[in-house]
Amino acid sequence: MALNYVWILFFVIGLVIALIKLIIFQDYEIFKKMVEGIFDASKSSVMDIALPLTGVMVFFMGLMNIGEKAGAINFLARLLNPFMKRLFPGVPDKHPAMGQMVMNFSANMLGLDNAATPFGLKAMESLQTLNPQKETASNAQIMFLVLHTSGLTLIPLSIIAYRAGAGSVNPTSVFVPLMLATSVATVASILITGIYQRLKFDRILIAWLGTIVTAIFLFAWFIQQLPSQKDIPVPTLLTKETFSNVLGNIILFLIICTFIIGGHIKKVNVFDAFIEGAKQGWEVILKVIPYLVGMLVGIRVFRESGALEAIISGITWCFTAVGASGEFVPALPVAIMRPFSGGGARGLMLDIFKTHGPDSFIGQLASTFQGSADTTFYIIALYFGSVGIKKVRYAIWAGMLADLIGVIAAIGIAYIFFK
Numbered sequence: 001m002a003l004n005y006v007w008i009l010f011f012v013i014g015l016v017i018a019l020i021k022l023i024i025f026q027d028y029e030i031f032k033k034m035v036e037g038i039f040d041a042s043k044s045s046v047m048d049i050a051l052p053l054t055g056v057m058v059f060f061m062g063l064m065n066i067g068e069k070a071g072a073i074n075f076l077a078r079l080l081n082p083f084m085k086r087l088f089p090g091v092p093d094k095h096p097a098m099g100q101m102v103m104n105f106s107a108n109m110l111g112l113d114n115a116a117t118p119f120g121l122k123a124m125e126s127l128q129t130l131n132p133q134k135e136t137a138s139n140a141q142i143m144f145l146v147l148h149t150s151g152l153t154l155i156p157l158s159i160i161a162y163r164a165g166a167g168s169v170n171p172t173s174v175f176v177p178l179m180l181a182t183s184v185a186t187v188a189s190i191l192i193t194g195i196y197q198r199l200k201f202d203r204i205l206i207a208w209l210g211t212i213v214t215a216i217f218l219f220a221w222f223i224q225q226l227p228s229q230k231d232i233p234v235p236t237l238l239t240k241e242t243f244s245n246v247l248g249n250i251i252l253f254l255i256i257c258t259f260i261i262g263g264h265i266k267k268v269n270v271f272d273a274f275i276e277g278a279k280q281g282w283e284v285i286l287k288v289i290p291y292l293v294g295m296l297v298g299i300r301v302f303r304e305s306g307a308l309e310a311i312i313s314g315i316t317w318c319f320t321a322v323g324a325s326g327e328f329v330p331a332l333p334v335a336i337m338r339p340f341s342g343g344g345a346r347g348l349m350l351d352i353f354k355t356h357g358p359d360s361f362i363g364q365l366a367s368t369f370q371g372s373a374d375t376t377f378y379i380i381a382l383y384f385g386s387v388g389i390k391k392v393r394y395a396i397w398a399g400m401l402a403d404l405i406g407v408i409a410a411i412g413i414a415y416i417f418f419k
Contacts, residue, residue, distance in 0.1 A: 003380065003392045010298035014305035021306065034304045041300035045293040050285055053117065058281035060118035063259055064100065065277025066270055070263040073099035083208040086199065087147075087190065088140045090130065097126035101144055107252070109154045115252055120148060121284050121386050128387040136391040137384060139197045142398065143190075145383055149339075149399040150189040150406065151374035152182045154219060155247060159371045162350065168358035172228055172240035174367040176220045177413045181372035183216050185406025193398050284386050291385025295377055299340050308344075312336050327419075328411050330355075331362045335369040335407045339376040339400060346370060365414040372410045373403045 018034060021027040067073045077084070077098035084091075084098045091097055100123035107116035123144060131138040137145075156178050163171035187209065194201065226240045237243060263270040302308055312333045319329050331352060337345040349366045356362040376399045384392055 003384075003390075003396065006377070006396065007294065007298050010302040013307045014301040017305045017307050017310065030305070034301055037300045037304040038297055041297045042293055045296045046289060049296075050289050050292055054282065054285050056115070057118045057121070057285055058278045060115055061122060061281035061284070062274035062276075062278035063256060064103070064119065064122050065280075066263045066268065066273045067099075067103075067259040068096055068277075069268045069273050070259060070266045072259055072262055073103070075099070076102045082204055086202070086205040086208075087143055087194070089199065090138060090140045091127070092130075095126070095130070097123050097130070097140075100126055103255075104148065105152065108148070109152055117382070118281065120144075120383060121288075124383045124387055125284070128389075134388060137389050137393050137395055141384075141389070142393060142395045143193050143197065145379065145395055146189045146193045146398045146402060147186065148383070149374045149376045149379050150182065150185040150402050151372060152186040153371055154179055154216065156371045159367050162346070163353070163358045163363075163367060166350065166353035166358040166363075168363075170228060170359060173359070173418075174364055174371070175240055176224045177364075177410070177417045178368050178371040179216065179220045179223075180413050181368055181406055181410040183213060184409035185372060185402050187213065188405040189398070189402035192401055196394060196398065287388070288382055288386045291381045292378075295381035299377060303341065303344060308337065308340065327361060328365055328414070331365040331369060334366045335373075335410070338369060338373050339403050342375040342378065361414070361418050364418045365410065368410045368414055369407065372406045376400060376403060 014034065018030045021030045064073070073096050074094055077094045077096065080102055081093055081098065084101070085093055088098070088101075100119055104116050104120040104123055107119055124141060127138065127141045127144065128134065131141065156175065159174060159178065160171045163174070190209070199205075223240060223243070226238055226243060228240055232239060235242065237246060260270055263273060315336065316329050316332055319332070334345050334348045334352065337348055349370045352366045353363050358364070358367070376396070380392060380395060380399070384390075384395075
């Protein structure tokens with residue numbers, strides 16, 4: 001019922017604040033602005049999000065079907081089974097959902113959001129087949145979703161591109177800080193959800209977590225050693241920008257080719273398998289559209305009414321009032337907006353770039369905030385909506401708490417790297 005109450009509050013709080021603006025401040029445009037926002041969000045939910053996602057969804061759902069028939073998904077499940085079965089004890093060993101979740105996490109880490117979504121929706125669908133209460137989120141589904149909302153990203157291509165577009169002289173300066181902040185948020189999400197679910201944190205799970213964190217830190221160290229392309233007159237692979245761009249895309253294309261070639265070797269009718277899986281992509285889109293429209297319209301009303309702006313201003317004032325260092329405060333709106341709206345947070349980040357500059361402390365911290373978490377409410381609506389989950393249990397607060405820890409970590413890391 002948590003999502004139900006959150007959605008109602010979006011509209012009720014929006015109404016109350018709009019009435020205050022109308023009656024006390026004589027803002028005669030506020031209700032017009034909110035109604036226009038409802039129509040615009042309703043349209044953009046379908047035209048700008050669902051429909052553009054359709055083609056990607058169809059292709060990658062088809063690819064996943066090839067991978068399943070060729071045994072690639074089961075291979076991934078077997079490979080990481082010692083780790084995954086401890087995070088997801090309710091999922092049988094070597095279940096296809098294990099491999100699908102690994103594909104989702106891998107695409108996210110490589111900064112390939114468009115590919116990550118179809119993999120994730122397919123994983124959620126597989127987890128739903130194991131769920132005895134079809135309208136209530138299972139522990140495994142919540143663990144998967146909270147891990148996803150922590151936004152673990154090793155190659156933040158979009159953030160680097162926005163910084164370069166804003167005229168940054170060192171657009172990759174946030175590469176390592178962002179990687180470290182998302183790692184903290186991801187580990188926090190495992191601990192928060194794992195403690196609530198009473199997972200057994202045995203030596204094997206701790207060893208796996210330690211190995212993964214160590215690998216991330218080593219990768220961060222390697223990236224930190226690479227020069228920036230702006231310092232080298234001739235384009236070369238071993239620069240932060242070029243290496244990041246090439247690595248993510250080449251890995252994705254290799255996965256695509258591996259699935260197709262592997263399917264052929266395993267005597268799978270590759271194209272028929274692709275078509276069979278691709279049909280499921282359209283069915284998933286039809287399921288999620290109502291959830292997307294409902295959640296994004298609610299968030300838009302909340303924003304247009306000024307409620308979100310009031311929350312941001314209130315939190316900012318609280319930090320200033322208690323004498324906290326005001327240096328990081330101007331970047332906080334990006335962190336607060338991020339769980340509600342990726343586009344809204346991006347707009348705030350770009351505004352900070354214009355006001356303070358992308359290479360200022362505030363600009364770099366805002367960049368770290370933008371990449372250190374994900375759009376929690378959008379993901380909940382999309383993933384749970386795709387399988388008809390109505391009772392999300394503790395998924396919202398667990399995801400938001402992990403986001404908060406990621407924000408705190410981002411602030412500390414920014415002071416270490418940028419001050």
